[in-house]
Amino acid sequence: MSHTSTFDPTRVAHLTGRFAPVTEEVDAADLHVVGELPEGLDGVYLRNGPNPRFTPVGSYLYPIDGDGMLHGVWLSQGRACYRNRFVRTPAMCAEEAAGHALWGGLESMxxxxxxxxxxxxxxxxxxxxxxxxxEHAGRLLALAESDCPFRMSPELDTLGKETFGGQLPAGITAHPKIDPVTGEMAVFCYALEPPYLTWSVIGPDGTVTSGPTPVEGVTDASMVHDMALTDRFLVLVLAPAFFDLDAAMSGGAFLAWRPERGTRIALIPRHGGPVRWAQDEAFWLWHIANAFDTADGHVTLDYIQWPTLGLGSDIEGGGTGGGDSAYQGLTRADINPEAGTARRVQLDDARVELPRIDDRSLGRPSRSIGVAAGSGRTDLISGEYDALRWYDLGDNITAPVAQMWNAGDLSVGEPVFAPVPGSPAKTSGFWLTFATDRTDGTSWLLVIPSEDPAGGPVARIRIPVRVPLGLHGVWLPTEE
Incomplete structure (x- = not known):
């Protein structure tokens, strides 16, 4: 089928303004810094996100559609340099040879x-x-929603499709989780045909040590964006967002929201045993902050809850402070593996998304969560945020202490934590995020101290090209 006659890319919000793609690949040294870069920051901040190489045809669905582009800022001895590169898949290379887009968006087929x-x-x-x-086992990977990643060089050149020695030919998730204690990377992959959902474990040396293993009890193709990891379990939240190819082929939506099916949570034992399922009312989540095992045998899951799946103009509820009263924001679920129940508690109703923690605490209790947030202004489009918010998950967990920095004219992205090397305190470090000025289109890398995040950046690094808003990044410290 074809949507080319009705699709107008100039009317797609996520192809314009702060989200508009850039096509120039740039190398720049000695970037301009406002403030002073901390001496202890030595490494590279990388971020990947949708960036169509050519004007899309047929359809465009943010954030799934679009070519990948990596943006890197290297920091060392108080100085910064920048490089951006497309993730050059064979399909994108074919489009470059043709000089225009050959594939339509996912909805256009x-x-x-x-x-x-x-x-x-x-x-x-x-x-x-x-x-x-x-980055895992020496491999730098650009990740798709549920497909083979592409391996990148340290200089951000595309090296080719990564199938992990041919053992994971169907690919992996866009949100693998690396155990900071064992060095293992847990992954999952969903598919349109049986087995609909599989999970695998990749050892610290890059070898697949387990899987792909089908998840018992999954009988339909559904979308699962993120996952969590604890000492005992791999955690998957299956919301009722089911693929409907028949509807897609006839011009309808390829994802159907069926709330009557409810949301199920799978606790998959990492070291063997049957899957434990918990059933709940329907809700959607894009991103999980963290999960960990508790002394009573339960699992705690911290995530951002939404009442329904949103894509395109409805993605992630926007950056404003208003919206559906059912929006639940930062939420904690107490999952009982034996009873098959999940008890959810709203921790904060602020409009937030893109939660991150200090990755050294992944799978164990983490005191601090950083998120992108909305300050309450109403002129931001969906998926755009103009503030950053941090939660101190202290003893009074039902009312976590929240701090916020209003970014003013800056639209900000996901905050990523960069720890101070050698620091014994898990909270000592800096939060890094790209930001774009809505008044002039300039982009910056912000460096915000974890000790006083509400005070704002101690350094702003001017990026020589505009960095389109979204999606996910990582801090890779220089190895000593």
Missing amino acids: ILPGPDQAGEELANTFKPLPDINVV
């Missing part, structure tokens, strides 16, 4: 024939490694 893309790529779906970026 436009696939090129052999005369356009060659026999090997004809009638295949385009890889979209534009969601996240991680």
